[in-house]
Amino acid sequence: MSTSSDPLSDFVEINRRLWNDKVDYHVVxxxxxxxxxxxxxxxxNSIELDLLGEIQGKRIIHLQCHFGLDTLSLARNGAKQVIGVDLSERTIAKAQELAIAVNLSTxxxxxxxxxxxxxxxxxxDQPDEL
Incomplete structure (x- = not known):
């Protein structure tokens, strides 16, 4: 049983731990x-690329990026800057490792x-910046 008075905090922590545990399986x-x-x-995939339209030179934020494959694919497809966000520190560490491996860390x-x-x-500074 949880000792926290905030059920949302409990859920977030359980979710974070779950994704931390899964990343090693997902990578292989x-x-x-x-x-x-x-x-x-x-x-x-082609549907995602069609929906995104022209991304050349754009700045994109990718929420719930997991370990970054789609985020890095956005960079490969010409986005000026892509920022991946995820709750799991282990998935973010793997994403950073992959970015270096494919020369996309800049x-x-x-x-x-x-x-x-x-x-x-x-x-x-401006809401439409990303």
């Missing part, structure tokens, strides 16, 4: 195909936080 899962990604495979950055706290980690 054929579903994510990390080896293919490292060889240059784009993880975004155009992709990762922030570990609850998305409701993003304003503490990513202050924006």
């Amino acid at each position: 899962s054929p579903m994510y195909d990390v080896p293919g990604f490292l060889r240059g495979k784009n993880t975004l 155009s992709a950055r990762f922030i570990c936080c609850n998305i409701y706290d993003i304003h503490h980690h990513l202050p924006l």
Whole structure:
């Protein structure tokens, strides 16, 4: 039983731990195909690419980025800057590692936080900045 008086805090912590536990399995899962990604495979499908439209030179924020494959694919597709946000520190660490491995650490950055706290980690001067 929880000792916290805030059920939302309990949920967030349980969720964070769950994703921390899953990342090692996901990285080796054929579903994510990390080896293919490292060889240059784009993880975004045609529907996503069509919906996104032209991203060349744009700044994009990707919420719940997990370990960053789609975030890094956005950078590969020409986004000027992509910021991936996830609650799990282990997924963010893996995303940063992958960004270095594929030479995208200058155009992709990762922030570990609850998305409701993003304003503490990513202050924006103008609402339409990202």
